[in-house]
Amino acid sequence: MKWSEISIHTTNEAVEPIANILYEAGASGIVIEDSFDLNKEHPEQYGEMYELNADDFPEEGVIVKAYLPVNSFLGETVEQIKSAINNLMSFNIDIGKNKVTISEVQEEEWATAWKKYYHPVKISSKFTIVPTWEEYEPVSSDELIIELDPGMAFGTGTHPTTVMSIQALEQTVKKGDIVYDVGTGSGVLSIASALLGAKHILALDLDDVAVESAKSNIELNNVQDQIIVKQNNLLNSITEPADVIVANILAEIIVRFTDDAYRLVKDGGYFITSGIINQKRQEVEDKILSSGFTIVETLKMEDWVTIIAKK
Numbered sequence: 001m002k003w004s005e006i007s008i009h010t011t012n013e014a015v016e017p018i019a020n021i022l023y024e025a026g027a028s029g030i031v032i033e034d035s036f037d038l039n040k041e042h043p044e045q046y047g048e049m050y051e052l053n054a055d056d057f058p059e060e061g062v063i064v065k066a067y068l069p070v071n072s073f074l075g076e077t078v079e080q081i082k083s084a085i086n087n088l089m090s091f092n093i094d095i096g097k098n099k100v101t102i103s104e105v106q107e108e109e110w111a112t113a114w115k116k117y118y119h120p121v122k123i124s125s126k127f128t129i130v131p132t133w134e135e136y137e138p139v140s141s142d143e144l145i146i147e148l149d150p151g152m153a154f155g156t157g158t159h160p161t162t163v164m165s166i167q168a169l170e171q172t173v174k175k176g177d178i179v180y181d182v183g184t185g186s187g188v189l190s191i192a193s194a195l196l197g198a199k200h201i202l203a204l205d206l207d208d209v210a211v212e213s214a215k216s217n218i219e220l221n222n223v224q225d226q227i228i229v230k231q232n233n234l235l236n237s238i239t240e241p242a243d244v245i246v247a248n249i250l251a252e253i254i255v256r257f258t259d260d261a262y263r264l265v266k267d268g269g270y271f272i273t274s275g276i277i278n279q280k281r282q283e284v285e286d287k288i289l290s291s292g293f294t295i296v297e298t299l300k301m302e303d304w305v306t307i308i309a310k311k
């Protein structure tokens with residue numbers, strides 16, 4: 001898994017609200033360094049940078065660093081963080097220079113370190129996501145367990161867009177259903193569908209790393225008899241009808257294939273779309289409605305929405 005380091009140069013006053021913003025945006029681990037510590041811990045780096053541009057590194061101030069998984073939502077998450085930090089000014093919080101920098105963290109440095117941030121998480125009334133390296137005893141007999149190795153493809157299973165997709169699947173998938181999972185990533189939504197009793201699931205992704213990751217997670221959960229994983233662009237060249245189509249992709253991509261989804265979903269079947277940042281909700285809802293679907297429910301978590309539509 002790749003990580004991105006977001007670093008914010010701010011004031012003492014803004015450290016706590018910024019740390020909250022970063023945690024809410026899904027940061028795994030936050031490092032707070034005030035200018036004194038920074039100077040002491042990285043004298044060379046500080047000295048070099050200081051010589052380059054003294055204005056970038058005032059003697060006063062704090063650097064807040066957070067680590068975010070690199071996935072297809074990273075761009076939007078960073079924009080969200082920036083706008084939430086700017087918004088602190090309306091609460092009369094001094095955010096100082098507010099210099100935001102992003103850099104990719106070398107995988108080797110984090111090869112195993114990131115694992116400590118993942119533990120079993122109960123994400124809905126039925127499902128608990130368990131990282132492969134953790135021992136976990138189900139709390140109740142009807143609890144459904146998804147084992148995941150987040151590996152390189154998007155999908156620790158705990159991103160709000162994934163959690164809401166699974167909650168929507170719980171509401172819609174019936175035993176014996178045919179399900180299409182568009183943008184399967186780690187395969188988590190296909191595995192959830194299989195555990196809910198779907199008979200045939202087609203897990204599709206454009207990215208070959210995702211296809212491999214989905215295949216290994218599907219085997220790990222022993223649901224390979226129910227799921228076919230295929231490298232595919234959205235629903236292109238798919239012709240068989242499905243009871244449920246789920247897609248946790250960005251809003252910009254969803255609007256491109258709502259007509260295909262309508263063509264493929266059976267009458268009375270569902271189209272679940274996730275990965276929609278709140279600001280894009282109206283645009284996606286309008287497109288889904290214009291394709292012919294009825295919107296049954298819109299789930300909300302943090303700044304994200306998931307739309308459950310019915311044909």
Ligand SMILES: C[S@@+](CC[C@H](N)C(=O)[O-])C[C@H]1O[C@@H](n2cnc3c(N)ncnc32)[C@H](O)[C@@H]1O
Nearest residue numbers: 154155162183184185205206207210233234248
């Ligand atoms: C945000 S991830 C979702 C992963 C997983 N379904 C989940 O809910 O956690 C979106 C996935 O969509 C895939 N994707 C993006 N564009 C696609 C396209 N045009 N066709 C198929 N998959 C696509 C990406 O490779 C990525 O794995």
